[in-house]
Amino acid sequence: MRQLVLTVDVEVRGDGSGSVEGLVVRPMRRLLEVARRDGKVVTWFVDALGFERMEREGLPKRSPLEALTQLLREAVAAGDEVGLHLHPQWRLARPGMFGWRARGTDVLSDRDADLVDPGVAWIVGACGRSPTCFRAGGLGPLPVAVLEALGSAGVLVDSSVAPGRSPWLRAPVDRPSWNFQTNPSRPEAGPFVELPIAVGAVTARGHWPGRLATAWGVRRWRPRVAGPALLDAARYAASDLAAVADARPVGPVVAIAHTKTWTERATREVAAFWTGRPTLTVTKAAGL
Numbered sequence: 693m694r695q696l697v698l699t700v701d702v703e704v705r706g707d708g709s710g711s712v713e714g715l716v717v718r719p720m721r722r723l724l725e726v727a728r729r730d731g732k733v734v735t736w737f738v739d740a741l742g743f744e745r746m747e748r749e750g751l752p753k754r755s756p757l758e759a760l761t762q763l764l765r766e767a768v769a770a771g772d773e774v775g776l777h778l779h780p781q782w783r784l785a786r787p788g789m790f791g792w793r794a795r796g797t798d799v800l801s802d803r804d805a806d807l808v809d810p811g812v813a814w815i816v817g818a819c820g821r822s823p824t825c826f827r828a829g830g831l832g833p834l835p836v837a838v839l840e841a842l843g844s845a846g847v848l849v850d851s852s853v854a855p856g857r858s859p860w861l862r863a864p865v866d867r868p869s870w871n872f873q874t875n876p877s878r879p880e881a882g883p884f885v886e887l888p889i890a891v892g893a894v895t896a897r898g899h900w901p902g903r904l905a906t907a908w909g910v911r912r913w914r915p916r917v918a919g920p921a922l923l924d925a926a927r928y929a930a931s932d933l934a935a936v937a938d939a940r941p942v943g944p945v946v947a948i949a950h951t952k953t954w955t956e957r958a959t960r961e962v963a964a965f966w967t968g969r970p971t972l973t974v975t976k977a978a979g980l
């Protein structure tokens with residue numbers, strides 16, 4: 693049975709809206725409970741810039757952010773990993789009458805290199821440990837200047853590549869990890885390690901993900917989904933997660949989830965999925 697690397701993106705909605713309590717703190721607390729009960733570890737990719745902005749501007753009220761930092765400390769103490777996740781739209785975010793509004797693209801560009809250090813600093817302040825792994829906002833490209841800033845901050849493991857999905861169409865589909873120099877989808881000698889997110893084929897019947905997603909009320913029926921779908925632990929039944937994970941030829945399998953789409957149903961499915969399956973964190977799985 694493949695080892696499992698469960699990664700969870702810790703964030704509110706992409707436009708900055710949504711409650712930290714409802715979309716971050718409560719789902720994270722629930723998943724932590726189940727992970728500790730079952731003796732599993734999780735890697736939390738924290739959208740640090742968003743929380744840093746909220747904290748600086750005093751919105752929302754401080755208490756949910758304090759609850760979040762408490763949960764992150766508990767997670768690290770129990771063997772989980774906290775990685776950096778960066779959404780550049782927080783650069784132009786403004787607090788409004790009805791909460792935050794973030795603007796612009798979630799795709800990183802070279803000029804976003806200056807966001808790395810504040811993001812790292814927020815995580816160190818929150819959980820007392822410097823991150824060593826990274827995920828790009830929107831699973832988008834990782835510009836060289838951002839990569840250099842990450843390297844300088846000691847962040848050498850990336851998990852942004854979803855092989856076969858744009859912009860990662862040329863990434864290897866059947867390798868659990870590889871080293872790279874400047875392009876995370878091109879294996880070559882270099883200081884960085886890519887640990888790609890697993891993808892699975894969607895059948896022509898629309899059986900995966902359409903039927904399940906509809907049953908869960910997460911999305912409307914999407915019968916014409918084509919191409920590889922992310923191994924998303926918040927959206928699929930345990931049997932479908934296991935089918936994709938066990939079809940991988942070698943090595944650890946990286947699954948993704950988001951606190952903002954987490955449901956009680958997902959809690960049950962993930963608990964069934966990881967039963968009997970060893971878990972490890974991103975940086976450990978990368979061999980660092």
Ligand SMILES: [Zn+2]
Pocket residue numbers: 701703739777779829830
């Ligand atoms: Zn994100």
